[in-house]
Each structure stands twice: as structure tokens, then as C-alpha cells.
Amino acid sequence: MKKVKLALLLLIILLLVIIVGQNTSQIQARFLWLTAEMPVVVLLFLTTMGGFGAGMLVALFMKKVG
Numbered sequence: 331m332k333k334v335k336l337a338l339l340l341l342i343i344l345l346l347v348i349i350v351g352q353n354t355s356q357i358q359a360r361f362l363w364l365t366a367e368m369p370v371v372v373l374l375f376l377t378t379m380g381g382f383g384a385g386m387l388v389a390l391f392m393k394k395v396g
Contacts, residue, residue: 349371349374353369353370353371353374354369354370355369355370356368357369357370357373
């Protein structure tokens with residue numbers, strides 16, 4: 331089982347390295363009145379973390395309600 335976990339971890343790391351390598355170009359991102367110039371990979375990271383945080387908040391609120 332440890333070898334399977336290690337293989338999956340290495341696969342995920344490899345995929346992340348590929349994603350970072352392919353998304354280094356600069357883009358202009360706008361949100362409401364804010365504008366920022368950043369690499370695509372930074373925007374991907376920020377949106378992923380925002381979605382993760384929103385999911386954690388929903389899970390927390392659902393746990394308190396239930």
C-alpha cells in the first residue's frame with residue numbers, strides 16, 4: 331500500500347510540474363475594480379485555494395447545522 335501511495339504522490343508532483351511549466355505566461359486578471367498582471371499558474375493556485383477554502387467553510391457550517 332505504501333508503494334501505491336508513493337506512486338500516486340510522484341504522479342501528482344509530476345503533473346503539477348507539467349502544469350507550472352506550461353503556464354508561465356503573464357495574463358491580466360480583473361476582479362471587480364482590481365486588476366493584476368500575474369502568471370497563469372499563480373491565478374490557478376489562487377482560484378484552487380479559494381475553492382478549497384469555500385468548500386471547507388461550507389463543510390464547517392453544515393457540521394454546525396447538522
